[in-house]
Amino acid sequence: MVNGTRLGVGVLLAALFGAPAFLPPFYVYLIALILVTGLLATSLNLVLGFGGLYQFHHAVFYGIGAYTLAIGITKLHWPAWVAFLAGPAAAALAGLLIGLVCVRLERLYFGMLQLSLGSFVWIVALRWYPVTGGDNGLHGIPLPAGLKPLGGAYLFILTTVVASLLVLWAVVRSPFGLTLQAIRDNPQRCQVVGIQVRAHQLAAMVLAALFAGVAGVLYVTLERSVFPNMLSWVLSLEILVMCLLGGWFTFPGPLLGAALVVTLRTFAGRYTEYWTLILGVLLILLIFFLPEGILGTLRARHAQKAPEPAPQPAPAGDVHG
């Protein structure tokens, strides 16, 4: 089973790295968009599915990452590499500031407060014309020569997304990731075993915002534009649906959700302007029929068929205690 998964991931990676060689540009572009959005959804799921936080306005950190890169290059004339690093850093800082306010509240109140703070950032992006370009956004952002052809941008995006996912996967499996899931399941119990719940939630928010910022920077690499819709709550809702659809208690769930939603949005957009209506119907169906998402439901079925293996004896490779 585990080896099968590894083989599958290997084949998928080989296919992704080879894609520009045999796919037409439109599909290369579509895969790049799925990768960027998938990283964004996975970063959200660190706090949503693994942390149990109602992060209702995650797109804000994506937008801040993208705008920081765009403004840094076009208005402040930073070197490209500085702007590329500043994007995720600014997103993480925003995660820290918004997080400091929000983790004082719980559950739905956390989500509502975040929506209002996020909407404030969105309004700034929408109205501050001299800096953000207002409702037009900023376009034709000059990037290093290697990133200009689609193939170059694609490889940069693919490599960065894979590296980021590896880091997020390590975080989920680490003691911090385990603690985060325990906080999701039962914050009160965590406090009584000595865990500082809010400090862990805040750290998770900063990490999630950092990787949302990475996704934002990658989006600019692909599109060479930024616009205020990148920080809108509609996008936040879309990535929330991706997590729920794919399976928010699984690691690859948001990636699958992103692949499905982005593909659907791309092709539905050719026939209708009412994409958000389709999204709404999808959300309703999900809540009623797949509350654990596609991968969560599959995993539950699998677990019913094959019970877990017997426990292992204490292994020798124990680092601490």
Place this chain on the structure above:
Amino acid sequence: MDNLLLAEGLYKAFGGFPALRGATLEVQETEVVAVIGPNGAGKTTLFHLITGVLQPDRGRVTFQGREITRWPAYRRCALGIGRTFQIANVFPRLRVFDNVQVAVLSRHRKTFHLALPASRFAMRETWAILEHVGLADKAHHPAGALSHGDQRILEIAIALASRPKLLVLDEPTAGMSPEETAATLRLLSRLNREEGLTVLFCEHDMEVVFAAAHRIVVMHHGRTVVQGSPEEVRRHPEVQAAYLGSADA
């Protein structure tokens, strides 16, 4: 014997309703102390004040001579006060193993560790606790799928992972079958005997109380009214009239 825990003159009201009106409680090291009393007597509130889930309006709590009245729960845990709850209070989506491991990681202050997988930490200690309480064969089950009795045992295992000096249990055998109750009592008395764990618990089942406790504290209307050995409490006329009734015969 040293005075491990001392709670003096605790008052606590919820929206004007006084849940505690001058509760005083003393626990010596390596003692097993039971708190009894009718529903609404303030037992759970008293335990919340001792473990830091709530803070009193008046009164003080000292542990090993140190005043901890206003300390948050996580600091009291580090000091050596462990806790289980009235309702099964575990991490339902995590495996049984992870439930205990997270508490061990917390004691080792490793919960912010990001780089290595959790499976590299505290494995031996977690397995030892699971074997100690008899849950090792269910280590890979999701905690939410355990029977009620096993979830209560798992709670004790989580509390033990913080290596408490004092373990505070809120109705540890509520909802258990007679066999599970007997097994839980055996576990608690073994921990007390072999490891010198001090135990403070409240309980409705008088048989459990008289079988396990060295000393019994009776609460009524938010006050601690009688304290003494099981024999003394059993003979006390007020207690007989109010709580034991004719069942004492």
